[in-house]
Amino acid sequence: MMSEYITVSYLIEAKNLHKKAESIAVGMTVGSWTDLPLARQELLAPYLGTTGNVTIMEERNGLQKGIISIRYPVGNITPDIPALLTTVFGKLSMDGKIKLLDIDFPPSLLKQFPGPKFGIAGVRELLGVHDRPLLMSIFKSCLGLPLGELETQFAAQVEGGVDLVKDDEIFFVDDKAPLANRLTAYNRIIEASGRTVLYAVNLTGPVHQLVDKAKYAIEKGANCLLLNVLPYGFDILHRLAADPDINVPLMAHPAMAGAFYASDEYGIASPLLLGKLMRLAGADMILYPSPYGSVALKQSEALAIAEHARISNDVHKSSFPVPSAGIHPGLVGKLYDDFGMDVIVNAGGGIHGHPGGAADGARAFRAAINTVVQGKTLAEGAKVSKPLAIALEKWGGA
Amino acid sequence: MMSEYITVSYLIEAKNLHKKAESIAVGMTVGSWTDLPLARQELLAPYLGTTGNVTIMEERNGLQKGIISIRYPVGNITPDIPALLTTVFGKLSMDGKIKLLDIDFPPSLLKQFPGPKFGIAGVRELLGVHDRPLLMSIFKSCLGLPLGELETQFAAQVEGGVDLVKDDEIFFVDDKAPLANRLTAYNRIIEASGRTVLYAVNLTGPVHQLVDKAKYAIEKGANCLLLNVLPYGFDILHRLAADPDINVPLMAHPAMAGAFYASDEYGIASPLLLGKLMRLAGADMILYPSPYGSVALKQSEALAIAEHARISNDVHKSSFPVPSAGIHPGLVGKLYDDFGMDVIVNAGGGIHGHPGGAADGARAFRAAINTVVQGKTLAEGAKVSKPLAIALEKWGGA
Numbered sequence: 001m002m003s004e005y006i007t008v009s010y011l012i013e014a015k016n017l018h019k020k021a022e023s024i025a026v027g028m029t030v031g032s033w034t035d036l037p038l039a040r041q042e043l044l045a046p047y048l049g050t051t052g053n054v055t056i057m058e059e060r061n062g063l064q065k066g067i068i069s070i071r072y073p074v075g076n077i078t079p080d081i082p083a084l085l086t087t088v089f090g091k092l093s094m095d096g097k098i099k100l101l102d103i104d105f106p107p108s109l110l111k112q113f114p115g116p117k118f119g120i121a122g123v124r125e126l127l128g129v130h131d132r133p134l135l136m137s138i139f140k141s142c143l144g145l146p147l148g149e150l151e152t153q154f155a156a157q158v159e160g161g162v163d164l165v166k167d168d169e170i171f172f173v174d175d176k177a178p179l180a181n182r183l184t185a186y187n188r189i190i191e192a193s194g195r196t197v198l199y200a201v202n203l204t205g206p207v208h209q210l211v212d213k214a215k216y217a218i219e220k221g222a223n224c225l226l227l228n229v230l231p232y233g234f235d236i237l238h239r240l241a242a243d244p245d246i247n248v249p250l251m252a253h254p255a256m257a258g259a260f261y262a263s264d265e266y267g268i269a270s271p272l273l274l275g276k277l278m279r280l281a282g283a284d285m286i287l288y289p290s291p292y293g294s295v296a297l298k299q300s301e302a303l304a305i306a307e308h309a310r311i312s313n314d315v316h317k318s319s320f321p322v323p324s325a326g327i328h329p330g331l332v333g334k335l336y337d338d339f340g341m342d343v344i345v346n347a348g349g350g351i352h353g354h355p356g357g358a359a360d361g362a363r364a365f366r367a368a369i370n371t372v373v374q375g376k377t378l379a380e381g382a383k384v385s386k387p388l389a390i391a392l393e394k395w396g397g398a
Numbered sequence: 399m400m401s402e403y404i405t406v407s408y409l410i411e412a413k414n415l416h417k418k419a420e421s422i423a424v425g426m427t428v429g430s431w432t433d434l435p436l437a438r439q440e441l442l443a444p445y446l447g448t449t450g451n452v453t454i455m456e457e458r459n460g461l462q463k464g465i466i467s468i469r470y471p472v473g474n475i476t477p478d479i480p481a482l483l484t485t486v487f488g489k490l491s492m493d494g495k496i497k498l499l500d501i502d503f504p505p506s507l508l509k510q511f512p513g514p515k516f517g518i519a520g521v522r523e524l525l526g527v528h529d530r531p532l533l534m535s536i537f538k539s540c541l542g543l544p545l546g547e548l549e550t551q552f553a554a555q556v557e558g559g560v561d562l563v564k565d566d567e568i569f570f571v572d573d574k575a576p577l578a579n580r581l582t583a584y585n586r587i588i589e590a591s592g593r594t595v596l597y598a599v600n601l602t603g604p605v606h607q608l609v610d611k612a613k614y615a616i617e618k619g620a621n622c623l624l625l626n627v628l629p630y631g632f633d634i635l636h637r638l639a640a641d642p643d644i645n646v647p648l649m650a651h652p653a654m655a656g657a658f659y660a661s662d663e664y665g666i667a668s669p670l671l672l673g674k675l676m677r678l679a680g681a682d683m684i685l686y687p688s689p690y691g692s693v694a695l696k697q698s699e700a701l702a703i704a705e706h707a708r709i710s711n712d713v714h715k716s717s718f719p720v721p722s723a724g725i726h727p728g729l730v731g732k733l734y735d736d737f738g739m740d741v742i743v744n745a746g747g748g749i750h751g752h753p754g755g756a757a758d759g760a761r762a763f764r765a766a767i768n769t770v771v772q773g774k775t776l777a778e779g780a781k782v783s784k785p786l787a788i789a790l791e792k793w794g795g796a
Contacts, residue, residue, distance in 0.1 A: 091567075141428055145442075262492070
């Protein structure tokens, strides 16, 4: 039987990239090779990594810089992200200048990860919205506010026509508005609206109890869950997605992601971290920095994340990209041009900062979305939507 | 009542560090402040972050670079590392050039984290070794080897006098030598030796089941557990350490740590990541790159990790620092000078690569340790230990 491989590419600097690649392929799998007796080589051959492409981009001061790829036998790992990351970027992450760029999975391994349970089509189905980008809003803030104030914020967002509302990701201490109470109160508002609105409640608590906590939240009425995936570890997202009783969409927040992706020389590239791995582990919706705001990602990276989230791979459903931060109604045309139909427009300040309040903020966004989907300019939309006209006046972008 | 604060320092670049600090203190806690009505300010005051020291180190091209500290009210988070990291380095990690340097915890918060269950004194007690650095060895490799070969490796290491042996951290697929079988086989070897040897078995599997898996391993005879803390997330270490039924020492592997600490401009500083947080979460022993080998950490960082692991804080037991990689017997004097008595000398190649085999490799280390503890030079030790003499000839360092 032919071995199947996980192909991993790294941006790396070393004296000799070919030798370095060879030493990684052996060192991160069977440990040593050429000095092994033949019988041992036969025994370990199925576990031996091999060197793929080596591309030298630059040579300077006796150092080569470039991209190498290493093939790890798929049988070296159990099908979970901790095993994967420990194997392909455990010790290696500490071995000089090296950045993990990409991982290609054989279908046999992909199939052992859950991927999104709902995906883009499933989330659209829940909302009954098929012909436009979705609109999500963020609470202006959550921490320390009594339930009544949060209800007011929630109601305004729903009134304006958002499809989804999410908790603030730093909402851990919720004694003034406990999860079960929020769910009851918000669901009452949703019901009264006559529409479906997904409310992503922040899933918090000890990691080994999060699956049970998620079930508790669902029992209390949660129709969507928000998770700070990286601080908790990818594996718990995987376990939530793989559990058939957790029958609501999962929204992944990128908290702490910058610690991995921001350096050009170290860490893990954002398209892999926030695109491929989030989807593999089961995120139905993936938040990440938009290329527009002050907390911005390079345009190429933001697009690559969306591509990984949505590309057809015959195994997993696609995830909704949610490029966030700095979004106001004037950017909706650009967002639509860059990301297309299957994107979630997500705004905080761009909704709450509307001179007419959050409801008008949401109305402005909905008008902007409807306008660009019809192929019209935002200026045209502003003629028929006063909230949009006011938003464009405030933020520009017509 | 006076609020208590978590004080967090960042290395950061921005146009104006004072303004940036102010915007973080507000933005990462209550969201906005100056524009709030008085009643709302009164309500939110207990949750408001404040600015601490701002030290401008450099001004260039209209940008200031320096260290800022932000005080977050301790009541803003639940006492767990995901809440902590999401709050102090969630969105912020993605906000331009910023590195999380350090976190100072008020004792009230420290007390809510488990810290090491055994600590240095407890591990020494288990081993009955109080007057010298401990010696640990790593399997030459584990992946793909049948149990018989692993037993042979294990026996040689024990024969030579190591105090601890650990699994390879990439040992996930163990179908040829399942955990329970390894424990039975190795414990037989330990028993036959008449000494106590701690064997750190790699704890793997779905993260929400790791507490149960740890209990299973202990039931099967495990006397120590190894965990790839960062790929699984800090919280599961916390939960293992906090569980009274997990009554064996926990060893933290730094797999993937370089993705966080290696950049000077982004990520999380290694003394915080591998020293403070690992101890807080409950690691009895902390592996990390030594300052000596090819996979090396700066000397100052390696020492700072050890300091955080061992400094008296009146709340938590201290953790054993295990500066690893590139260690051979000739380095033991330097290791002892740099790290003192309460350190674990950890070697792989430096034991298995001994010309007389792994048992002699361990003997050479034990001789080196005994020699330096007596204030003698390794050359003196080599006069009474042939394995040490051979090791010094091979690796140098006399």
